[in-house]
Amino acid sequence: MAEHVEAGRMKVFALNSNRPLAEKIAKAAGVELGKATIKHFSDGEIQISIDESIRGDELFIIQSVSDPVNTNLMELLIMVDAARRASADKINVVVPYYGYSRADRKARSREPITAKLIASLMQMDGVSRVIALDLHAAQLQGFFDIPVDHLQSDRLLTSYFENSSMADEDIVVVAPDHAGVSRARRLAELLSAPIAIIDNRDDAENAAHPEAVIGDVKGKHAILVDDIIDTAVRITISADALKKAGAADVYACATHAVLSGDATQRINDSVLKKVVITDSIQLPEDKQSDKFVVMSVGDLFGKAIDLIYHEEPVDSLFHPAPKRQEQ
Numbered sequence: 001m002a003e004h005v006e007a008g009r010m011k012v013f014a015l016n017s018n019r020p021l022a023e024k025i026a027k028a029a030g031v032e033l034g035k036a037t038i039k040h041f042s043d044g045e046i047q048i049s050i051d052e053s054i055r056g057d058e059l060f061i062i063q064s065v066s067d068p069v070n071t072n073l074m075e076l077l078i079m080v081d082a083a084r085r086a087s088a089d090k091i092n093v094v095v096p097y098y099g100y101s102r103a104d105r106k107a108r109s110r111e112p113i114t115a116k117l118i119a120s121l122m123q124m125d126g127v128s129r130v131i132a133l134d135l136h137a138a139q140l141q142g143f144f145d146i147p148v149d150h151l152q153s154d155r156l157l158t159s160y161f162e163n164s165s166m167a168d169e170d171i172v173v174v175a176p177d178h179a180g181v182s183r184a185r186r187l188a189e190l191l192s193a194p195i196a197i198i199d200n201r202d203d204a205e206n207a208a209h210p211e212a213v214i215g216d217v218k219g220k221h222a223i224l225v226d227d228i229i230d231t232a233v234r235i236t237i238s239a240d241a242l243k244k245a246g247a248a249d250v251y252a253c254a255t256h257a258v259l260s261g262d263a264t265q266r267i268n269d270s271v272l273k274k275v276v277i278t279d280s281i282q283l284p285e286d287k288q289s290d291k292f293v294v295m296s297v298g299d300l301f302g303k304a305i306d307l308i309y310h311e312e313p314v315d316s317l318f319h320p321a322p323k324r325q326e327q
Helices: 019-029 069-085 114-125 137-144 154-162 177-191 235-242 264-266 298-309
Strands: 011-012 036-040 044-052 057-061 090-097 129-133 148-151 171-175 196-197 221-229 249-257 272-278 291-293
Touching: 011 019, 011 036, 011 298, 019 044, 019 057, 019 298, 036 069, 057 069, 057 298, 069 090, 090 298, 114 137, 114 291, 129 298, 137 148, 137 298, 148 298, 154 177, 154 249, 154 272, 154 291, 177 196, 177 221, 221 235, 221 272, 235 249, 235 264, 235 272
Parallel strands: 011 057, 057 090, 090 129, 129 148, 171 196, 171 221, 221 249, 249 272, 272 291
Antiparallel strands: 036 044
């Protein structure tokens, strides 16, 4: 793809949240990462300077709004402001993980809708386009009045199971609650597998108490599907419920590994065999585990950036490839 890029027009910049992923994205897009200096003062203030001319250029700024959430968000907003004042033509933000996405509605009286606030801040700051991955709710796109490309990791996550030794008829895809059924169905269609549902009627992840499993999981390889693993309480208790229901073994897959607190230890102590995640959030060493299988979204974002820059449709990134025909 590098030969298509006009020198001096597309520029990709990385902030501090996930530098390894940014390097993969830039490589896939066929460019080098731009030069910028990010300083954090002792009182927490952030200073950013762009160390090359970007006048008239189209920028892609890569930043996950992950832990430390507020610091990474401010880095992004400050970088966008710097780019706008340096006369960049277009400012696209690449947000592999959109922090505050779970605060997408008023669940109780006098609550903020923080996901909308973040969208408003980005727009007021001068962002031209947002490229996101597996938003907690697809409706978050409606919080923006600018283009949003909502990429999905379904095909990437299922590729691990497609390349495994599991037989198709022995797989069942499981939603950890009723709200996750649509996500489970998408993966099940890619794997040509049935679905099951954990009958979890408690909305609070930290108080998940599944009552039953809806569907046939006995003797099957059960794959729990979620978009975010935060405390890992829901996913591990759901795994216990599946084992009690007779599942041969239990896997899990999720796009965003937030892994707050003791989440990694909880997964290590669970019956989960493997947990397939993406690198949308950079995992520090103390949160890594032998149970994790990390699939990189670098190529996915790199292809999206290349297509967007050349004003070509990105629908090829959304539709599954045709199923292989048996000989």
